[in-house]
Amino acid sequence: MLFYRASVDLSSSTLNYVAGLIRRRRKAIGSSWRRLNPGRQALLVLVHLRKGETFTEVGAGFGVSAATAWRYVTETIALLSARSPKLTAALRKAKKDGLHLLVLDGTLIRTDRVRADRPYFSGKHRVHGMNIQVIAGPDGTIVWTSGALPGKTHDLTAARIWGILRELDQAGIITLADKAYQGAEAETVITPYRGKNKPESQKRANRSHAKLRGPGERANAQLKSWRILRKLRCSPSKAGHLVKAIAVLQNHRATWG
16 A cells, blocks of 8 residues: 555644544543544544545554544544534524524435435435535525435425424524425525516516525535535435534634634
8 A cells, every 4th residue: 555645625723623622522531542642533534524535545544444543533523513503502693693694505415325225316416315404694604504314305395304494483584595495384484486487576586586595505515625525435324413513614614714
């Protein structure tokens, strides 16, 4: 096997943040010694998430086995995911921060499921994957991410399952969503007009809607800038925790660089 030096486009602030979580976790459970110190474990995890390298590849680069790399990553994802806010708390904070507009959008996290696994197959995207709901600010800041549902789940159905529509109404924050959410039972959720031969007033309204919604939908692109989310090789059931962990990292990165 050949080895080489490489870089990852993350700051030392992000590394120190993750290392701090690991250090406190080790102290809490009384872990006296491990092959890698908290800083090296944090770097291993960030390389895996940001660059999408396999456990075998990243383990070889850090001088540990694939099994050890897997344990390090699993532990750290759990620590990060635990810091992801619940929906009610996230909307409360958004309102406190003065956000008067939110964007609701669904995204598909591709998996390597086989064709026989029909629940994971998205007819819309023609690939296997998991449906994740994302609420973002008007500038693309990630406010909240849901758990994962099989890829065949419609966005509106997913929003109902996670109680998103009810919580948005209770929070009273205007939320823009695309046509997939038409028929939502929420007064605060606004979707584009549908149908052909619409009057010019509705066309203008749809253009304004898309213009306002566009920046918020970039939140999904931010999540998938972490290569691990471009195609999962792990169990689909882990997708939700993985997205939550990356959302925490992405928000920290946006705040602290």
